[in-house]
Amino acid sequence: MTDSNSAAAKDVVLAFSGGLDTSFCIPYLQERGYAVHTVFADTGGVDAQERAYIEARAAELGAASHVTVDGGPAIWSGFVKPFVWAGEGYQGQYPLLVSDRYLIVEAALRRCEELGTRLVAHGCTGMGNDQVRFDLAVKALGDYEIIAPIREIQREHKEVRAYEQRYLEQRGFEVKAKQKSYTINENLLGLTMSGGEIDRWEVPGEGARGWCAPRDEWPAQALRMTISFEHGEALALNGERMAGHVILARLNAALAPYGVGRGIYTGDTTIGLKGRIIFEAPGLIALLGAHRALEEAVLSRHQNRFKPEVARRWVELVYEGFYHDPLKTDLEAFLASSQRCVNGDVMLETYGGTVHAVAIASPHILNAKGATYAQSADWGVAEAEGFIRLYGMSSTLWAEVNRQ
Numbered sequence: 001m002t003d004s005n006s007a008a009a010k011d012v013v014l015a016f017s018g019g020l021d022t023s024f025c026i027p028y029l030q031e032r033g034y035a036v037h038t039v040f041a042d043t044g045g046v047d048a049q050e051r052a053y054i055e056a057r058a059a060e061l062g063a064a065s066h067v068t069v070d071g072g073p074a075i076w077s078g079f080v081k082p083f084v085w086a087g088e089g090y091q092g093q094y095p096l097l098v099s100d101r102y103l104i105v106e107a108a109l110r111r112c113e114e115l116g117t118r119l120v121a122h123g124c125t126g127m128g129n130d131q132v133r134f135d136l137a138v139k140a141l142g143d144y145e146i147i148a149p150i151r152e153i154q155r156e157h158k159e160v161r162a163y164e165q166r167y168l169e170q171r172g173f174e175v176k177a178k179q180k181s182y183t184i185n186e187n188l189l190g191l192t193m194s195g196g197e198i199d200r201w202e203v204p205g206e207g208a209r210g211w212c213a214p215r216d217e218w219p220a221q222a223l224r225m226t227i228s229f230e231h232g233e234a235l236a237l238n239g240e241r242m243a244g245h246v247i248l249a250r251l252n253a254a255l256a257p258y259g260v261g262r263g264i265y266t267g268d269t270t271i272g273l274k275g276r277i278i279f280e281a282p283g284l285i286a287l288l289g290a291h292r293a294l295e296e297a298v299l300s301r302h303q304n305r306f307k308p309e310v311a312r313r314w315v316e317l318v319y320e321g322f323y324h325d326p327l328k329t330d331l332e333a334f335l336a337s338s339q340r341c342v343n344g345d346v347m348l349e350t351y352g353g354t355v356h357a358v359a360i361a362s363p364h365i366l367n368a369k370g371a372t373y374a375q376s377a378d379w380g381v382a383e384a385e386g387f388i389r390l391y392g393m394s395s396t397l398w399a400e401v402n403r404q
Helices: 020-030 048-060 072-086 097-115 130-141 149-153 160-170 177-181 244-258 282-298 301-319 326-338 381-391 393-401
Strands: 011-015 035-042 065-070 119-121 145-147 183-187 190-194 223-230 233-237 262-268 274-280 344-352 354-361
Touching (some): 011 020, 011 097, 020 035, 020 160, 035 048, 035 097, 048 065, 065 097, 072 097, 072 233, 072 244, 072 301, 072 326, 097 130, 097 183, 097 190, 130 145, 149 160, 190 282, 223 244, 233 244, 244 282, 244 344, 282 344, 282 354, 381 393
Parallel strands (some): 119 145
Antiparallel strands (some): 183 190, 190 274, 223 233, 223 344, 262 274, 344 354
């Protein structure tokens, strides 16, 4: 534990979300001699009411100061743009909704510089991946001391969430009912939920739902939206140019009522355990689908075959905490190069649950003049037969030589 008698050591910056874990951290750190300065990086997952609640919660818990940072533009340029270029979820499923953690770290460290402290705190548990992302990002960006209260109490308490609830309630602070059941994270990218029956590998309860409407509430009318891309980046929605983070927010709002982007991810975590979460990412899933449809039409066959290998490695680095590793930067150089002709418009359509790219318009679609797949061609039958013979020669020879 840091020497709390040192005046310079008293100020600590806490990455704050208003949830159970970070709410617990404020009185816990105060009782150990720290002045706690909270930073909420608003990456677009909360409305004005929730944002006001987070600010009020920090004041209620006794934060020495509170700062709210607009993280929308940073999360778009720092994560969404290269992620959509990559076009792959972690283990083919999870759309990396926790990647705002890296932007949160940057906001917290800027606040440290303003206050002249080298102490930074977070509410990550000792069992999860976020601690890895947070700690490695801090270490990559400077010489700071990391304080992790949740990891500290895990040395003595097995039922950590129950202990946190009691701790806060004994000091007169209420805990939201939903926070008692689930760990909920929201940002511009989407929403994740864990805890309760989700962690027990059971059927998720009715309370395990965030943005996405259930099937019986989907609108009857189909929804169509058009996204315009330049060099692989979404720059307009339905013909209206706007900032990328605004496009993503509007896609979230439009597609969540249709239940688009909801899933249950199970797979390998960074720390070696199997993980299970519910995620809801309507806008991000729509962006990925639109971009992939356009990309597959304008990239060469060899680009389309090779690019997923780069994407998989980029996604693994980001998921596992290596956001600042030089290999990530190297891979992004390839991804950026691959996007130079990914220009055009993609129309998306949903009747609910899933979203499909139903129309593509681009000057770079690799159409062959005089030929349409399975319909017409500007080559002759002899040429087709000759191509098939040469193309399959190795396999055909093996069959002939080894035929019994």
